[in-house]
Amino acid sequence: MTVKTGIIQGDCAEMLKTFDNNSFDLIVTSPPYADRRIHTYGGVKPEQYVEWFLPRSEEFLRVLKPTGSFVLNIKEKVENGERHTYVIELILALKKQGWLWTEEYIWHKKNCYPGKWPNRFRDAWERCLHFTKSRKFKMNQETVMVPMGDWAGARLKSLGKNDVVRYDSQVGSGFGKNIANWMERTMAYPTNVLHLATECGNKNHSAAFPSALPDWFIRLFTDEGDWVLDPFAGSGTTLDVARRLGRNSVGIEILPDYCEIARQTANVEQFQLLEERRAYVG
Amino acid sequence: MTVKTGIIQGDCAEMLKTFDNNSFDLIVTSPPYADRRIHTYGGVKPEQYVEWFLPRSEEFLRVLKPTGSFVLNIKEKVENGERHTYVIELILALKKQGWLWTEEYIWHKKNCYPGKWPNRFRDAWERCLHFTKSRKFKMNQETVMVPMGDWAGARLKSLGKNDVVRYDSQVGSGFGKNIANWMERTMAYPTNVLHLATECGNKNHSAAFPSALPDWFIRLFTDEGDWVLDPFAGSGTTLDVARRLGRNSVGIEILPDYCEIARQTANVEQFQLLEERRAYVG
DNA sequence: AGCTCTTATGAATCATTGA
DNA sequence: GTCAATGATTCATAAGAGC
Numbered sequence: 001m002t003v004k005t006g007i008i009q010g011d012c013a014e015m016l017k018t019f020d021n022n023s024f025d026l027i028v029t030s031p032p033y034a035d036r037r038i039h040t041y042g043g044v045k046p047e048q049y050v051e052w053f054l055p056r057s058e059e060f061l062r063v064l065k066p067t068g069s070f071v072l073n074i075k076e077k078v079e080n081g082e083r084h085t086y087v088i089e090l091i092l093a094l095k096k097q098g099w100l101w102t103e104e105y106i107w108h109k110k111n112c113y114p115g116k117w118p119n120r121f122r123d124a125w126e127r128c129l130h131f132t133k134s135r136k137f138k139m140n141q142e143t144v145m146v147p148m149g150d151w152a153g154a155r156l157k158s159l160g161k162n163d164v165v166r167y168d169s170q171v172g173s174g175f176g177k178n179i180a181n182w183m184e185r186t187m188a189y190p191t192n193v194l195h196l197a198t199e200c201g202n203k204n205h206s207a208a209f210p211s212a213l214p215d216w217f218i219r220l221f222t223d224e225g226d227w228v229l230d231p232f233a234g235s236g237t238t239l240d241v242a243r244r245l246g247r248n249s250v251g252i253e254i255l256p257d258y259c260e261i262a263r264q265t266a267n268v269e270q271f272q273l274l275e276e277r278r279a280y281v282g
Numbered sequence: 283m284t285v286k287t288g289i290i291q292g293d294c295a296e297m298l299k300t301f302d303n304n305s306f307d308l309i310v311t312s313p314p315y316a317d318r319r320i321h322t323y324g325g326v327k328p329e330q331y332v333e334w335f336l337p338r339s340e341e342f343l344r345v346l347k348p349t350g351s352f353v354l355n356i357k358e359k360v361e362n363g364e365r366h367t368y369v370i371e372l373i374l375a376l377k378k379q380g381w382l383w384t385e386e387y388i389w390h391k392k393n394c395y396p397g398k399w400p401n402r403f404r405d406a407w408e409r410c411l412h413f414t415k416s417r418k419f420k421m422n423q424e425t426v427m428v429p430m431g432d433w434a435g436a437r438l439k440s441l442g443k444n445d446v447v448r449y450d451s452q453v454g455s456g457f458g459k460n461i462a463n464w465m466e467r468t469m470a471y472p473t474n475v476l477h478l479a480t481e482c483g484n485k486n487h488s489a490a491f492p493s494a495l496p497d498w499f500i501r502l503f504t505d506e507g508d509w510v511l512d513p514f515a516g517s518g519t520t521l522d523v524a525r526r527l528g529r530n531s532v533g534i535e536i537l538p539d540y541c542e543i544a545r546q547t548a549n550v551e552q553f554q555l556l557e558e559r560r561a562y563v564g
Numbered sequence: 565a566g567c568t569c570t571t572a573t574g575a576a577t578c579a580t581t582g583a
Numbered sequence: 584g585t586c587a588a589t590g591a592t593t594c595a596t597a598a599g600a601g602c
Contacts, residue, residue: 081417083383088370101365106388106407108475116471119421124473125388135363139401149595188594189398191406193390318575360577395576396593404594405576479596482573491575570600581589 012231016059025226030073049086075126099131145187236262294513298341307508312355357408381413427469518544
């Protein structure tokens with residue numbers, strides 16, 4: 001089966017209406033503001049951000065499968081010396097809309113923008129808010145495991161008495177089996193803090209979004225052949241990653257110029273007709 | 283001038299009433315988290331947390347100097363598979379109370395609690411919310427500069443960067459300029475992400491947060507001789523750090539047992555009388 | 565003193581069982 | 584039904600012991 005990758009030019013609030021319920025396994029996006037592209041959507045003020053977002057997230061909720069995930073990469077800006085509250089207000093509003101706020105991952109930007117201000121340090125992190133439709137959702141934890149620290153080597157040589165004691169107190173049966181599992185382990189599950197560098201490519205767009213970020217969430221929350229949506233596709237980083245990982249994807253982007261870039265970099269076909277579009281996702 | 287360190291046994295909501303307005307330069311604390319430490323604090327329900335907190339933060343607002351800072355280390359728990367919203371509701375409520383939400387620092391816990399669950403990874407971060415009374419506040423950025431590269435290796439308690447800065451300012455022209463240049467080349471300002479491990483020593487009490495955390499904020503937001511308040515002092519980590527950094531401090535702790543530990547570990551005198559207490563702070 | 569190795573434990577969360 | 588108690592799961596760190 002070949003992988004489908006498509007980009008649609010338009011506002012996701014409108015364009016998603018043509019998609020069926022429960023069409024996507026994952027929605028991962030970095031909406032305007034993290035991107036500073038809000039002006040392309042008509043210059044939404046921070047005070048109006050929640051109001052602007054909700055009709056769109058309502059469509060996200062509809063087109064996402066019950067086992068799917070919605071990952072929202074966002075960070076509030078500083079206004080008049082203060083962190084603005086529109087992001088945390090958005091969390092509350094999305095919960096009211098029916099989303100479950102399952103987790104908040106932190107993207108630690110190892111090489112963040114330089115700068116110096118009298119009242120704050122450089123901003124080196126962004127939120128990756130994880131929303132779901134239900135408490136049971138798809139999560140492939142093994143796909144994102146990381147090598148254990150060096151301490152594991154010493155651990156393998158001889159098992160500490162502590163392990164035995166703790167094990168004793170809790171179980172009693174199945175003693176040997178679990179110890180064996182432990183000793184064979186070289187990989188560990190990650191935490192909810194992602195250490196990724198920003199990409200500093202010389203592209204024509206302002207994509208602060210490194211491909212490693214959608215990569216991580218796509219592997220974690222989808223299988224091959226699943227459908228991924230990026231409703232604020234920008235230059236198509238998410239689509240490109242999805243295609244390389246063998247996932248079908250749809251991107252929606254309001255700016256024709258970005259759509260053009262996305263089609264070039266991500267080998268993306270542009271959906272032209274509703275019939276075509278529906279056919280891909282159906 | 284000698285450094286004063288005191289601990290008061292009681293509920294900060296009551297005990298702070300005896301302090302004058304604008305008494306403290308920094309309030310740094312890690313309050314009891316909702317439903318945690320039930321055996322010690324009685325376990326405030328998440329739904330009641332904001333309501334429980336506000337009368338106390340109102341006193342904080344009163345006793346903090348206009349140029350002071352309030353650093354709140356907190357993290358919401360998971361309840362029924364979801365992150366609870368009481369912390370972000372608290373942010374909104376504190377703003378309404380008159381605080382400025384100046385910044386949110388992230389404490390990345392390098393050694394977080396182990397565990398495996400079907401719907402989430404290990405929680406490796408906590409919020410350090412920075413509130414102020416005004417847009418102009420005291421911030422000594424040079425005191426927390428770190429060697430170029432990773433600043434995880436910088437154990438701030440052992441490095442005397444404070445001394446370097448003070449020496450620089452005292453000597454003035456020639457030599458001071460050299461030091462300034464040297465610092466500019468080899469030291470960097472940190473970001474708003476702090477990489478610290480929790481302390482796992484064999485103490486008689488559970489250290490809520492590592493001493494490096496209050497250390498960092500006390501250096502950053504106070505000068506020597508300033509006054510630091512920890513209204514949920516616990517075993518007195520903040521007080522101990524403040525004393526070692528040459529800052530006066532007051533801790534308030536509701537549990538007599540913790541007060542006892544604090545007095546021992548932090549060389550703390552217990553305030554007994556109102557007159558005494560006022561005298562120290564006045 | 566400066567290594568290596570050992571050991572305890574930390575603001576945890578979920579599934580299951582029993583009242 | 585709900586709610587509380589218990590068991591299962593798991594990793595990185597620093598203090599301390601040993602050489």
